[in-house]
Amino acid sequence: MTEPTSTHADTNYVICMKWGTKYGAEYVNRLYNMVERHLTLPFTFVCLTDDSTGIRPEVVCYPIPELNLPPNLPERGWKKLTTFKPDLYDLKGTALFLDIDLVIVDNIDCFFTHKAEHDDSVMIIRDWKKPWRMVGNSSVYRFKVGYNTYPNLLSFFEQNFAKIRTEVRHEQAFLSNYLREHHHLEYWDSSWCVSFKYHCLRKIPLAYFMPPKKPTGAKIVVFHGEINPPDAIKGGGGKWHRYVLPSEWIKQAWR
Structure with a gap:
């Protein structure tokens, strides 16, 4: 794993996450290749992972931050919420989270340059199947990292997990509900x-x-x-x- 180091402010980060054995290093490497081809802005590519073996050297790898949750939970992607850790490895700037199994087919500069209506907004995909629920799909979301913009999100989740898991099935529903109540949630252009x-x-x-x-x-x-x-x-x-x-x-x- 790469040792955490301080970075310059206002960096554009592309962040992905890989854990377990379902997806190999080639998914991270291909995602990096696609970002490099389709993003003209300077960027730093970060992978939060439990195994950096085989991941190309241009990718900065850090361990996935720990969540204070009961052991042996069914996998629901809760780990994604650790991207909102207030001091995430001293990263500071604008972060675009991408699932490692998606495919980029055109230029993605707009995911960084699009101006949100509110400074504390998280930009996210609006759920396709039931859009009236206003739940975001967390395959692609943008947020501020390193500015303590969402200081209580992770602690609220950990402290109230027993109740939260009876109300929602996955991290994107919790994230959407929390942001609408405490910050702002905005959605990408539906065609993107x-x-x-x-x-x-x-x-x-x-x-x-x-x-x-x-x-x-x-x-x-x-x-x-x-x-x-x-x-x-x-x-x-x-x-x-x-x-x-x-x-x-x-x-x-x-x-």
């Missing part, structure tokens, strides 16, 4: 971040004859559920009602 499952796959029977489409204006394709980028590239991996033909455009992007 698309779901491979909901926006790219063709409906049956067209799916048997036409490969998945790349939606107009899409910059990031998010993979959630049973289909991952390798499945999209070779075809298969979906349920019977989500038949998947190979996607050449995903193959060209995920490298």
Whole structure:
């Protein structure tokens, strides 16, 4: 692991997280490659991980901060909330969190240059399936790091976890609820971040004859559920009602 060091203020950070064995180092390396191709602004790429083996040297690796939670919890992605740790390895600037299994297909400068309405806003994807709930999808979110902008978020979560876990199923629901109550939550342009499952796959029977489409204006394709980028590239991996033909455009992007 890289030792924590002080950094200059106002740095653009791209942060991802890898733990366990589901995703290998190649996911982090490919994500770095995609960011390098599609971000023209200077940036520092950070991976919070329990195993930095095989991750390319340009990626700054730190251990995932500990959460003060009961042991042996079912995995719900709670670890993502540690990105809001007030003193996260002396990082200071604007941070864009990206899931390691997404695919970048166009320039992403706008995720840094877009001006939020409020200084303490977290920019996030608005949930595609039930948008009326105003819950954000945490595959892509932007926040301030190192300015103590959200000083109580993590401590509130840890101190109230027993109650929180009875109210929400995952970290993005807690994060959305907390930010709407104590800070501000704003959403990306709906065309920027698309779901491979909901926006790219063709409906049956067209799916048997036409490969998945790349939606107009899409910059990031998010993979959630049973289909991952390798499945999209070779075809298969979906349920019977989500038949998947190979996607050449995903193959060209995920490298």
